[in-house]
Amino acid sequence: xxxxxxxxxxAELVEAGLLPAGRLAAAEAVARKYAIAVTSTVAGLxxxxxxxxxxxxxxxxxxxxxxxxxxxxxxxxxxQTHSPLEGIVHRYPDRVLLKAVHxxxxxxxxxxxxxxxGPEGLGTLSPEAMDRAIGYIADHPEIWEVILTGGDxxxxxxxxxxxxxxxxxxIAHVKVVRFHTRVPVVEPERVxxxxxxxxxxxxxxxxxxLHANHPRELTEAARAAAGxxxxxxxxxxxxxxxxxxxxxxxxxxxxLFRGFVEAxxxxxxxxxxxxxxxxxxxxxxxxEGQALVKALRGRVSGLCQPTYVLDIPGGYGKAPLAAANVxxxxxxxxxxxWRGREHVYPPVGE
Ligand code: SF4
Numbered sequence: 001x002x003x004x005x006x007x008x009x010x011a012e013l014v015e016a017g018l019l020p021a022g023r024l025a026a027a028e029a030v031a032r033k034y035a036i037a038v039t040s041t042v043a044g045l046x047x048x049x050x051x052x053x054x055x056x057x058x059x060x061x062x063x064x065x066x067x068x069x070x071x072x073x074x075x076x077x078x079x080q081t082h083s084p085l086e087g088i089v090h091r092y093p094d095r096v097l098l099k100a101v102h103x104x105x106x107x108x109x110x111x112x113x114x115x116x117x118g119p120e121g122l123g124t125l126s127p128e129a130m131d132r133a134i135g136y137i138a139d140h141p142e143i144w145e146v147i148l149t150g151g152d153x154x155x156x157x158x159x160x161x162x163x164x165x166x167x168x169x170x171i172a173h174v175k176v177v178r179f180h181t182r183v184p185v186v187e188p189e190r191v192x193x194x195x196x197x198x199x200x201x202x203x204x205x206x207x208x209x210l211h212a213n214h215p216r217e218l219t220e221a222a223r224a225a226a227g228x229x230x231x232x233x234x235x236x237x238x239x240x241x242x243x244x245x246x247x248x249x250x251x252x253x254x255x256l257f258r259g260f261v262e263a264x265x266x267x268x269x270x271x272x273x274x275x276x277x278x279x280x281x282x283x284x285x286x287x288e289g290q291a292l293v294k295a296l297r298g299r300v301s302g303l304c305q306p307t308y309v310l311d312i313p314g315g316y317g318k319a320p321l322a323a324a325n326v327x328x329x330x331x332x333x334x335x336x337x338w339r340g341r342e343h344v345y346p347p348v349g350e
Pocket of ligand 1: 103104105106107108110111112113114117150151152182211
């Protein structure tokens with residue numbers, strides 16, 4: 001299979017015209033902490049004449065990433081709290097995350113797992129760790145759904161994906177396998193016949209959740225890649241992160257969710273940005289997010305409405321941010337989790 005040659009250093013970004021030379025030293029300092037990867041597809045989407053380009057903002061490193069605020073945390077959604085063994089996160093009874101790989105085709109500057117992903121991150125599960133993870137799933141009959149995330153599972157070879165699906169298919173109580181990926185958008189040529197075949201297993205239902213945040217990411221090639229997956233009988237969902245300077249605008253969100261629906265990808269989640277280190281410049285307040293989602297309600301079809309959710313910091317799971325789940329207390333938000341417990345969410349800093 002042909003692989004995209006991604007730009008992986010600050011110097012390569014300068015050479016490609018994606019980063020002003022004056023920001024090289026700052027970007028190199030960021031790169032010592034967090035990985036860089038910009039595929040040629042993504043590089044081609046960036047408007048080099050726009051200093052505020054919403055695609056560049058997602059992938060080109062910024063000095064602001066080195067400013068960590070007190071409320072930020074290395075494991076913002078509490079994966080480690082719910083990890084009974086390497087590669088598994090078991091937060092809710094009926095489903096697990098299987099983190100097979102911690103590598104991605106691109107590295108998002110706002111990534112909620114930025115301390116774990118990248119070439120220097122946790123890597124790919126060893127065959128022994130994968131055996132133990134599959135064994136855990138087999139030993140827990142309450143597990144109905146396995147969610148492949150990471151990292152981006154679609155960077156694995158078709159052979160490895162097929163092997164993993166074959167092993168999951170042998171577990172009778174697992175009915176649904178879901179892949180979370182950015183590949184159809186950032187490296188659409190990777191979605192070929194062998195990869196699609198590898199995602200399917202007899203007797204199991206495969207879902208693919210596609211991560212994109214701006215309508216310009218939904219190119220013809222990305223829509224065609226999604227179309228190939230849907231034509232093969234795979235159900236597609238979207239997930240997006242609400243990001244300041246990228247999509248904190250009702251027209252942009254409307255175009256994004258309409259684009260997904262047109263591509264046969266059902267809008268699923270709009271995530272409130274997580275408290276990942278060095279991402280304060282991306283965060284909007286919950287009140288801003290609620291106002292945007294409310295404005296979207298009147299503007300676009302119900303088909304185009306995702307659920308606006310917060311992963312409650314600390315690993316308490318997702319809470320829909322509809323007004324009924326959130327109340328104000330001294331400037332902070334009190335958010336109710338799925339068990340009815342309340343948690344404090346800090347105000348956005350000045
Ligand atoms: S693709 Fe997902 S896991 Fe990878 S850097 Fe982006 S947000 Fe993080």
